[in-house]
Amino acid sequence: MKIASFNVNSINARLPRILDWFDKARPDVCVLQEIKCVDEKFPAGEFEDRGYNVCVHGQKTYNGVALLSKHPFEEPRKGLPLLQDGDDADDHSRYIEAVIMPPGAKVIRVVGIYAPNGNPAPGPKFDYKLKWLKRLKKRVAELLAYEEALIVCGDFNVIPQAEDVYDPKAWSSDALFLPESRAAFRQILNLGLTDAIRQIHPAKTLYTFWDYQAGAWEKDNGIRIDHLLLSPQAADRLKDAGVDRAERGPGKTDVKPSDHVPVWAELA
């Protein structure tokens, strides 16, 4: 079973390219981030025509996530729970979850996330990012208690290690690479998750994002911020994982690429 994650930076601005990629990559399940549209504007029919069941947690202009699955799914959930009752409501669409039920094959729960960027740091946006990651940690801990196959994937907006950024010094004060962000990410990993990309490619430079500005793609000034994290039961099934780097380059049409590329994991 192939599970992918792709921050598309607007589903509707990028649809022909995204569909081209789906026709090549043919993931069983894919979570999308930054769809930048409300549910009614999501081009569900294009994916249904390709055999996907569609679950959308949209938002006007910003954010928005979706989950596409060739197999039936159960227990869909939209939105990340608050830490405690009485906390301010979170109106950003950044979390989606479902249990994938492939007929005659093993079940897996898929969580798709779009973590807040957090810049500028320090500031309220950075506080929101750290609190959001804390909420994610709590949700993941709850799900891990089931001791079942689980994959938490998406745009974490965290550069885990210096080897995941072309110039660590240049990013040292950025919300994506600050020690607090990396610690929050590490705390989620330390619940017992395996980074699928790093498990398969331990020492490789593998970026998933290149800024549109300053020729970042041409200079390979990239960062690795899109991740696929596996519970022990899922990690035992891991066969392969990768980054579809070519999607950052020119496509068949003149539609511009996203600034992120798809990441994927193949499980038995």
Next chain:
DNA sequence: ATGCCTGCGGTTCGCAGA
């Protein structure tokens, strides 16, 4: 040091992204 580029909403620019 700052902006570079891109998408969106909605109007000819501001916000957000990372």
